[in-house]
Amino acid sequence: MQLIEETQLKGDVPDFAIGDQVEVHQRILEGQKERIQVFGGTVISRRGSGAREMFTVRRIVQGEGVERIFPLNSPKIAKVEVKRTGRVRRAKLYYLRKRVGKATRLRERRAKGAEATAGRTGKKASATQTPAE
Secondary structure, eight states: OHHHHHHHOOSOOOOOOTTOEEEEEEEEEETTEEEEEEEEEEEEEEEOOGGGOEEEEEEEETTEEEEEEEETTOTTEEEEEEEEOEEOSOSOOGGGGGOOGGGGOOEEOOOOSHHHHHHHHHHHHHHHOOOOO
16 A cells, blocks of 8 residues: 555655645646646645645635645645745644634744854854954
8 A cells, every 4th residue: 555655646745834825836627728726825734644645725815715625746736835934833723714814924934044043143243343443
């Protein structure tokens, strides 16, 4: 069973987590033509594992909440773009369904590593400079 599932996994799936703002590019067949439709929103849940992994994206359209569930490894998903990372403390964000407007905003998760240290070293360098006499 595992061997069959491994052949169906996609290799180009980006790392995204609950609370991230994503754009899901989905292939849609209209007659003989194929086009890409983009659905953007906040990831409120991920469930399953392996080839059966699914994720739910929520957005507000004309004042109404719209949620779509996408299979992560589906061939119909062209790509998933992470637009913004969210800092959350829950595994599922179902509480966002009851919120409206600015209350649905999430704090942004800052990346640890090169960006964080570059900002600090830049401040240190300017503080340690001595004035020319």
